[in-house]
Amino acid sequence: MVPVVDLSRRGQRFATRFSEITRDIATSGKILLGEHTEAFEAELGAWTGARHVCAVSSGASAIQLALAAIGVGPGDEVILPSFTAVPTAAAVCALGAVPVLIDVDPATACLRGDDIADHRTPRTRAVIVVHLYGYPAPLPITDLPVVEDAAQAHGALDDPGRSAATIYSFYPTKILGGIGDGGAVVTNDPALDALVRRLRVHGMTDQQYRHDLISQNFRMSEIEAAWLRLGLVELDADIAARRGIATALRAAAPQLTWQADDPRHAHHLCVMRTADRDAARRSLADHGVATSVHYPFAVHQQVAYAHFVRSPCPESERWAAQCVSVPCFPEMTAAELDTVCGALAGLAEAVASR
Ligand SMILES: Cc1ncc(COP(=O)(O)O)c(C=O)c1O
Structure with missing residues (x-):
């Protein structure tokens, strides 16, 4: 994985x-x-x-x-x-x-x-x-x-x-x-x-x-x-590696909904959104790719912070419900990158054909 x-x-x-x-x-x-x-x-x-x-x-x-x-x-x-x-x-x-x-x-x-x-x-x-x-x-x-x-x-x-x-x-x-x-x-x-x-x-x-x-x-x-x-x-080289990996991942599955990009984006996390997150995570896992969720709740959806919101935050809630972080770290091998790109391309096709 x-x-x-x-x-x-x-x-x-x-x-x-x-x-x-x-x-x-x-x-x-x-x-x-x-x-x-x-x-x-x-x-x-x-x-x-x-x-x-x-x-x-x-x-x-x-x-x-x-x-x-x-x-x-x-x-x-x-x-x-x-x-x-x-x-x-x-x-x-x-x-x-x-x-x-x-x-x-x-x-x-x-x-x-x-x-x-x-x-x-x-x-x-x-x-x-x-x-x-x-x-x-x-x-x-x-x-x-x-x-x-x-x-x-x-x-x-x-x-x-x-x-x-x-x-x-x-x-x-x-x-x-x-x-x-x-x-x-x-x-x-x-x-x-x-x-x-x-x-x-x-x-x-x-x-x-x-x-x-x-x-x-x-x-x-x-x-x-x-x-x-x-x-x-080694930080500059690490950030360059992250940018290279994120560019490859997005290019492998451009049909997916990714966070907006920018040449200065440092790609601590490479995050996409999908309406059926559980199915997307299962599909990626089936193809050998671990994923994570940053973050499953917006801050105002946390019990301790619910009283700090004064107006609706529908976009925050949508991000929390739909975001998926895929592997992106500088030490990733070329073979691992291929695996993730392939799994994302497969997911993008499946989503498009639904
Ligand atoms: C956006 C953001 N702000 C603040 C923090 C807090 O950093 P730390 O865990 O070093 O206290 C984190 C880390 O979890 C973070 O991701």
């Missing part, structure tokens, strides 16, 4: 170099916020073209810290798409703020910038644009601060200065995947970066054990940073 993703293959690419580095970290005694974290921040800054990068403990904490640094607090409203990973909304709730869940575009699965004005109230403090599956969603034209959730979109964005901050996740399956959890807040704003840095370490000032803000621990470990530095060196 061709897997949707195979992390063991990524592990094999870096294992030898990584074991030497972990030994060095262990014997150096510098376990947190040491040379690897500092170097990773500089290297990710160079790669993104942004002036400031703060490495943190996860993508969700990166969203929380970016919003906190913008000034989002209890009772404030933050507009975001309802079709996203739950952590996008959870990060808003962690600040005591209110996620306002709105519908997405049927073609891109991302926020429609024009819809922001309809959902704005005097309490609205920020907007989160999610670049879902790696698609570079357009930013809304607004005077509200925008945080870009690029948890799934490493390499899809070409202008880090266009929003208040961009966040990344390094959850192991992501385009730049960690050896544990990790995230980053990327910005061109020095004041925002300085605040995020303080919030990362319990609100501590530059003076050790002096705290002028209440916060918690959002640090990234040295081990994680060292691993990510290895991945960063």
Whole structure:
């Protein structure tokens, strides 16, 4: 069976170099916020073209810290798409703020910038644009601060200065995947970066054990940073491989309904939509292709978040009911790619003949 993703293959690419580095970290005694974290921040800054990068403990904490640094607090409203990973909304709730869940575009699965004005109230403090599956969603034209959730979109964005901050996740399956959890807040704003840095370490000032803000621990470990530095060196090649695979998959079955494409799409996930998802997944499995669903519910369809929606989100619900993720990862072999292309072509024919 061709897997949707195979992390063991990524592990094999870096294992030898990584074991030497972990030994060095262990014997150096510098376990947190040491040379690897500092170097990773500089290297990710160079790669993104942004002036400031703060490495943190996860993508969700990166969203929380970016919003906190913008000034989002209890009772404030933050507009975001309802079709996203739950952590996008959870990060808003962690600040005591209110996620306002709105519908997405049927073609891109991302926020429609024009819809922001309809959902704005005097309490609205920020907007989160999610670049879902790696698609570079357009930013809304607004005077509200925008945080870009690029948890799934490493390499899809070409202008880090266009929003208040961009966040990344390094959850192991992501385009730049960690050896544990990790995230980053990327910005061109020095004041925002300085605040995020303080919030990362319990609100501590530059003076050790002096705290002028209440916060918690959002640090990234040295081990994680060292691993990510290895991945960063090969990231451009990985993204190019993902683009090549996604192009081949779409070309094998152009009759299927795929997420909208864009030359900058980073293809964290290669996703199509089909009205009879169970049958489509069964057909692909019968031809040796594993699939997955990202995500089976829109955020407002989750029990814990149902009260955060104020108007219907039919497109989010349609995406949740119909989306299928097919295998797309850089280590995929040519034989595996052939298998997936063949299975998709067969599915497309079956769908067309119905
Ligand atoms: C779109 C999106 N936002 C936020 C997150 C949260 O990232 P993390 O799992 O690193 O906290 C994820 C990952 O699950 C995600 O896919």
